[in-house]
Amino acid sequence: xxxxxxxxxxxxxxxxxxxxxxxxxxxxxxxxxxxxxxxxxxxxxxxxxxxxxxxxxxxxxxxxxxxxxxxxxxxxxxxxxxxxxxxxxxxxxxxxxxxxxxxxxxxxxxxxxxxxxxxxxxxxxxxxxxxxxxxxxxxxxxxxxxxxxxxxxxxxxxxxxxxxxxxxxxxxxxxxxxxxxxxxxxxxxxxxxxxxxxxxxxxxxxxxxxxxxxxxxxxxxxxxxxxxxxxxxxx
Amino acid sequence: xxxxxxxxxxxxxxxxxxxxxxxxxxxxxxxxxxxxxxxxxxxxxxxxxxxxxxxxxxxxxxxxxxxxxxxxxxxxxxxxxxxxxxxxxxxxxxxxxxxxxxxxxxxxxxxxxxxxxxxxxxxxxxxxxxxxxxxxxxxxxxxxxxxxxxxxxxxxxxxxxxxxxxxxxxxxxxxxxxxxxxxxxxxxxxxxxxxxxxxxxxxxxxxxxxxxxxxxxxxxxxxxxxxxxxxxxxxxxxxxxxxxxxxxxxxxxxxxxxxxxxxxxxxxxxxxxxxxxxxxxxxxxxxxxxxxxxxxxxxxxxxxxxxxxxxxxxxxxxxxxxxxxxxxxxxxxxxxxxxxxxxxxxxxxxxxxxxxxxxxxxxxxxxxxxxxxxxxxxxxxxxxxxxxxxxxxxxxxxxxxxxxxxxxxxxxxx
Ligand SMILES: Nc1ncnc2c1ncn2[C@@H]1O[C@H](COP(=O)(O)OP(=O)(O)OP(=O)(O)O)[C@@H](O)[C@H]1O
Ligand SMILES: [Mg+2]
Numbered sequence: 001x002x003x004x005x006x007x008x009x010x011x012x013x014x015x016x017x018x019x020x021x022x023x024x025x026x027x028x029x030x031x032x033x034x035x036x037x038x039x040x041x042x043x044x045x046x047x048x049x050x051x052x053x054x055x056x057x058x059x060x061x062x063x064x065x066x067x068x069x070x071x072x073x074x075x076x077x078x079x080x081x082x083x084x085x086x087x088x089x090x091x092x093x094x095x096x097x098x099x100x101x102x103x104x105x106x107x108x109x110x111x112x113x114x115x116x117x118x119x120x121x122x123x124x125x126x127x128x129x130x131x132x133x134x135x136x137x138x139x140x141x142x143x144x145x146x147x148x149x150x151x152x153x154x155x156x157x158x159x160x161x162x163x164x165x166x167x168x169x170x171x172x173x174x175x176x177x178x179x180x181x182x183x184x185x186x187x188x189x190x191x192x193x194x195x196x197x198x199x200x201x202x203x204x205x206x207x208x209x210x211x212x213x214x215x216x217x218x219x220x221x222x223x224x225x226x227x228x229x230x231x232x233x234x235x
Numbered sequence: 236x237x238x239x240x241x242x243x244x245x246x247x248x249x250x251x252x253x254x255x256x257x258x259x260x261x262x263x264x265x266x267x268x269x270x271x272x273x274x275x276x277x278x279x280x281x282x283x284x285x286x287x288x289x290x291x292x293x294x295x296x297x298x299x300x301x302x303x304x305x306x307x308x309x310x311x312x313x314x315x316x317x318x319x320x321x322x323x324x325x326x327x328x329x330x331x332x333x334x335x336x337x338x339x340x341x342x343x344x345x346x347x348x349x350x351x352x353x354x355x356x357x358x359x360x361x362x363x364x365x366x367x368x369x370x371x372x373x374x375x376x377x378x379x380x381x382x383x384x385x386x387x388x389x390x391x392x393x394x395x396x397x398x399x400x401x402x403x404x405x406x407x408x409x410x411x412x413x414x415x416x417x418x419x420x421x422x423x424x425x426x427x428x429x430x431x432x433x434x435x436x437x438x439x440x441x442x443x444x445x446x447x448x449x450x451x452x453x454x455x456x457x458x459x460x461x462x463x464x465x466x467x468x469x470x471x472x473x474x475x476x477x478x479x480x481x482x483x484x485x486x487x488x489x490x491x492x493x494x495x496x497x498x499x500x501x502x503x504x505x506x507x508x509x510x511x512x513x514x515x516x517x518x519x520x521x522x523x524x525x526x527x528x529x530x531x532x533x534x535x536x537x538x539x540x541x542x543x544x545x546x547x548x549x550x551x552x553x554x555x556x557x558x559x560x561x562x563x564x565x566x567x568x569x570x571x572x573x574x575x576x577x578x579x580x581x582x583x584x585x586x587x588x589x590x591x592x593x594x595x596x597x598x599x600x601x602x603x604x605x606x607x608x609x610x611x612x613x614x615x616x617x618x619x620x621x622x623x624x625x626x627x628x629x630x631x632x633x634x635x636x637x638x639x640x641x642x643x644x645x646x647x648x649x
Contacts, residue, residue: 080562080563082561092558098555100552111559112560115556118238189395
């Protein structure tokens with residue numbers, strides 16, 4: 001076993017019961033991800049990408065199979081333990097940004113630190129530093145609806161970064177952005193990777209996926225292919 | 236452990252939620268507003284009642300016994316009480332002579348519905364009380380101004396009168412009645428004194444009295460059918476048991492009772508009012524608790540309802556918070572803080588309402604001196620605690636539901 005492996009998924013399945021019908025969102029997936037990888041997960045709509053991201057991100061637990069996150073078995077964890085892992089180890093970036101509308105940029109970025117129990121002064125410093133790293137240091141008191149889409153996504157990235165997590169999970173992070181803004185966001189992910197972060201992003205755009213170093217394709221809840229990108233695009 | 240930063244985060248969210256929806260917050264906390272209003276008004280009124288009670292007790296005298304055919308309390312059987320023979324003046328005199336432990340024994344007789352006239356103005360339904368000179372030393376005979384009559388004046392049936400507070404106030408609101416001539420049931424009397432105010436709103440009839448020498452009284456009204464009462468002053472509360480015992484023995488003697496025969500008199504004392512008051516207290520309590528309970532019930536339903544709405548509206552937010560690492564109990568806490576803040580907000584409006592109403596009542600009725608013109612501090616404290624508990628109670632189910640939301644489902648919610 002390689003200690004570099006932070007995510008180790010073995011024969012994981014996820015089913016949903018819709019009345020009499022059983023929906024197989026994931027049939028059987030095995031996947032290992034090492035530290036500082038840059039992975040794109042691709043596949044048609046409904047293939048199970050989000051389901052897999054939710055499991056990887058400890059938002060959800062598999063119906064079947066084992067999932068070791070940094071060698072700890074996530075499949076058997078309770079709500080509190082999962083919340084703790086999400087708080088300390090995982091940074092989420094969503095397609096729809098998912099910022100709190102009533103809170104300022106700074107407060108939004110502070111939020112994970114609130115749940116980590118970090119004191120106010122340190123929290124503000126760290127949140128400010130994270131905003132600085134995405135170039136939004138002069139927007140700290142704006143509300144989300146006073147920002148452009150690209151700026152909102154950068155706030156979300158700052159929020160994902162602020163706890164210094166082991167991995168950044170992004171589910172269609174450019175899905176709601178125009179291509180020029182999308183490229184800016186992709187530049188941020190590239191920087192994160194260069195700084196030693198592990199980045200996993202879901203996308204169905206080849207243009208976006210070509211920035212990644214490894215591309216996993218999913219179809220009907222199964223892994224169709226898992227390939228190395230020989231020449232990742234630089235932004 | 237709930238971090239302090241999380242607490243402030245919850246309080247901040249609650250504050251924002253209320254500010255964002257002031258009207259809704261006000262309407263939903265209306266039940267709480269009214270509940271708190273009743274709690275405070277009830278407490279305030281009971282405080283006043285206790286106050287009035289203390290004043291009354293002091294006016295009657297905590298070391299006083301009143302031997303009478305009639306009983307103040309409701310404990311004696313009314314029929315047998317009615318059949319008792321009145322206590323005669325002779326019996327009262329005899330008892331006075333025999334008593335050794337009491338500081339003072341003062342027979343007196345009353346007539347209800349007396350008529351007092353001064354310069355063509357008449358005041359009806361005044362109690363005319365015939366008393367002896369030592370009566371000045373009972374709590375009832377406490378002089379505000381002037382003097383009491385002497386024993387000689389009593390013996391000679393002199394026509395002098397000491398006015399009760401209300402009578403004096405009715406005829407002479409802004410000057411002293413001393414030296415004036417008034418007619419009592421047609422007969423002329425010289426006013427020589429005024430006694431202190433004793434009554435409060437529920438007992439203010441006791442100030443509607445005048446005192447004349449008992450010999451004069453008997454000359455005017457007789458006592459044969461009416462009978463007299465005997466006021467016995469023990470001197471201190473510690474002596475009360477001893478004096479009561481002697482009073483009973485002597486009263487039985489002068490009434491010629493055989494061993495085994497029941498007492499045909501009652502020894503009344505201030506303690507008896509305590510029972511009456513505690514019944515009244517119980518009624519106020521019962522009504523107050525009923526109304527309060529009802530409004531809190533309505534209030535809880537309202538708050539619970541709005542909390543369910545709040546949870547639904549913020550499903551997505553809950554999902555986001557959970558994704559960022561909020562534990563179930565943090566979410567639960569957040570909504571409990573919100574519902575109790577909502578209730579506290581209601582309580583605050585309730586306070587303002589109470590303060591206004593209390594101020595209005597006490598301004599409109601300045602005579603009602605046993606009620607405080609402000610909201611007592613301990614009631615504010617109790618009401619705040621109650622509203623927070625009510626808030627937690629009302630928020631419990633919605634908060635629990637919020638805390639149990641599945642993060643993935645919550646994030647998908649639109
Ligand atoms: N909560 C749920 N209940 C029932 N079925 C579900 C649920 N969540 C997902 N599914 C089903 O599981 C399958 C995979 O869904 P998933 O969201 O993972 O797809 P996806 O690859 O992310 O698609 P898209 O590209 O459209 O986002 C779909 O058929 C979906 O209908
Ligand atoms: Mg998806």
